[in-house]
Amino acid sequence: MNKDLQDLRVQINEIDNKIIELLEKRLEIVKEVGAIKREKSLSFYAPERENQIYKALDSLKLTFMNKNSLKAIFREIMSVSIKMEEPLTISYLGPEATFTHQAAIEKFGTSLYYQPEESIEDVFFDVEQDRADFGVVPIENSIEGVVNYTLDMFVNSNVKIVSEVMVDIKHNLLSKATSLSEIKAVYSHPNALGQCKNWLKKHLPNAILLETASTAKAAKIAAKDKSVAAISSLAASSLYDLNVLARGIEDKINNVTRFLVIGKHIPSPSGEDKTSLMFSIHDKVGALYSILKIFYDNQINLTRIESRPSKQENWSYIFYVDVDGHIESESVKKAFDSLSEIVPFVKLLGSYPKYIK
Ligand SMILES: C=C(O[C@@H]1C=C(C(=O)O)C=C[C@H]1O)C(=O)O
Numbered sequence: 157m158n159k160d161l162q163d164l165r166v167q168i169n170e171i172d173n174k175i176i177e178l179l180e181k182r183l184e185i186v187k188e189v190g191a192i193k194r195e196k197s198l199s200f201y202a203p204e205r206e207n208q209i210y211k212a213l214d215s216l217k218l219t220f221m222n223k224n225s226l227k228a229i230f231r232e233i234m235s236v237s238i239k240m241e242e243p244l245t246i247s248y249l250g251p252e253a254t255f256t257h258q259a260a261i262e263k264f265g266t267s268l269y270y271q272p273e274e275s276i277e278d279v280f281f282d283v284e285q286d287r288a289d290f291g292v293v294p295i296e297n298s299i300e301g302v303v304n305y306t307l308d309m310f311v312n313s314n315v316k317i318v319s320e321v322m323v324d325i326k327h328n329l330l331s332k333a334t335s336l337s338e339i340k341a342v343y344s345h346p347n348a349l350g351q352c353k354n355w356l357k358k359h360l361p362n363a364i365l366l367e368t369a370s371t372a373k374a375a376k377i378a379a380k381d382k383s384v385a386a387i388s389s390l391a392a393s394s395l396y397d398l399n400v401l402a403r404g405i406e407d408k409i410n411n412v413t414r415f416l417v418i419g420k421h422i423p424s425p426s427g428e429d430k431t432s433l434m435f436s437i438h439d440k441v442g443a444l445y446s447i448l449k450i451f452y453d454n455q456i457n458l459t460r461i462e463s464r465p466s467k468q469e470n471w472s473y474i475f476y477v478d479v480d481g482h483i484e485s486e487s488v489k490k491a492f493d494s495l496s497e498i499v500p501f502v503k504l505l506g507s508y509p510k511y512i513k
Pocket residue numbers: 186189200201202203205206209233234235237238241
């Protein structure tokens with residue numbers, strides 16, 4: 157072998173050994189952290205601490221490394237650490253290779269146990285009934301809007317939102333076939349079919365479009381029939397051994413879905429947090445105005461408001477709001493207390509660190 161190449165690889169080996177030695181030292185300390193958490197019944201997963209670590213990485217000036225690569229390395233280091241503290245189980249809206257699966261891995265890394273579920277309801281039940289430590293569910297898409305099913309689940313559930321994660325949605329045309337001319341039908345989730353409408357009209361004008369419960373289910377169907385294609389993720393192409401006939405076929409770029417991590421305990425403040433609340437209002441003039449005024453008076457930034465039918469009585473609604481700040485902060489706490497005094501019903505859904513890309 158080339159002498160220079162050999163020398164360089166010897167140097168790389170030495171560095172690798174140092175990295176491993178340091179990782180071992182880090183885990184030794186993590187073990188102590190885990191013991192304190194166990195003694196004090198604290199959550200092994202600490203999203204507020206992880207966000208602080210990500211933020212510190214973000215402020216580094218690096219010569220060679222891309223920030224996303226560095227974040228991915230640390231995601232996995234922390235995943236290994238959590239596993240050593242306690243091998244947590246993460247439930248998510250499955251099947252495997254859905255965007256929710258991708259969101260769960262982005263949040264927890266690959267070292268924990270993942271449990272795919274058939275419905276959003278089952279993910280909530282897994283967390284409520286201790287079959288999983290945390291759950292991951294979709295909450296809104298930048299093009300399609302809110303996932304009503306998830307919002308409605310919070311009415312009767314006591315789970316808390318502990319974290320959020322955003323995933324860029326990239327759609328791909330997958331098939332056992334090797335060319336577009338062989339495709340007679342395209343399967344996918346209705347949202348994905350909708351998001352790729354123009355592409356499909358242009359490239360597969362004669363194909364029949366068929367709806368499935370998830371993009372991953374579509375890939376499973378495509379794996380059995382060469383005349384069909386699925387719109388699904390790249391992860392699904394490897395899972396079901398499908399050819400990628402076209403990449404990035406969504407009509408609009410900047411298609412992002414926001415997911416929530418649900419658990420049982422509200423994390424401590426990270427320094428940059430969000431709080432989610434739900435409440436109902438009295439049926440009278442200025443009811444919503446007086447609520448919004450509370451946030452204004454406390455100088456709290458309201459970042460989102462949604463309403464949903466209460467399902468108790470026709471034409472009565474439940475409001476969901478997200479605000480900047482943690483429930484332990486003076487202003488958010490004060491606003492929550494004032495709100496509780498004037499509405500018939502209010503529930504704190506969680507305070508959690510804002511997502512850092
Ligand atoms: C070690 C800890 O536990 C977990 C692992 C972390 C890490 O490896 O740095 C950070 C936060 C926690 O999710 C901790 O809370 O500090």
